[in-house]
Amino acid sequence: MGSSGGVDLEDIPSVDLMTELLGRMKCATKPDKRLILIGPPGSGKGTQSPIIKDEYCLCHLATGDMLRAAVAAKNPLGLKAKEAMDKGELVSDDLVVGIIDEAMKKPSCQKGFILDGFPRTVVQAQKLDEMLAKQGTKIDKVLNFAIDDAILEERITGRWIHPTSGRTYHSKFAPPKVRGTDDVTFECLESESHRHPRSQRP
């Protein structure tokens, strides 16, 4: 019968369908929102994004997470991005703009989006304006997570990340269930201070 993205709707438990339906009905009443979050690693974007996303029924487009997932999946996009990412350099504007443009077309972005890590260059900002102008929309708000350097330092030094999913932990504030291990996949975590050498830290 009805199928969605290769999944047979008949096979989905009714309770899941009802929950999804109720969620979508709730979302229908929400105003559209297009947000950009700005802030250094450790400023709280990763904590606040899922809360804002759920409250306003938005999609969360974090270019860093999307690129890391592409690299882990070894798809053509990931292969192109890997070299720059390994060197700690920015991935080309065309590539990043392409993934954002594609992602914004997803049904989950219908009510709007939260951009996280994008735009990061002037060219990306110009391309974003062009994309939105084509859709007849614009950015509603830019949220700047301004935070004291000393607090950032404390957060970052204890921070661990699961590179594939972008899930973050903190040895003091949000420890994983098993030390050094991701709660969901049980894969090894990477130390954030290792990813952001002292000289590059905010």
Ligand SMILES: Nc1ncnc2c1ncn2[C@@H]1O[C@H](COP(=O)(O)OP(=O)(O)O)[C@@H](O)[C@H]1O
């Ligand atoms: N908007 C972007 N433009 C170019 N490269 C990006 C962008 N967003 C992410 N990247 C690439 O992905 C890497 C990881 O991104 P992210 O997790 O947002 O940053 P960081 O690890 O520096 O906090 C960056 O170092 C960069 O190579």
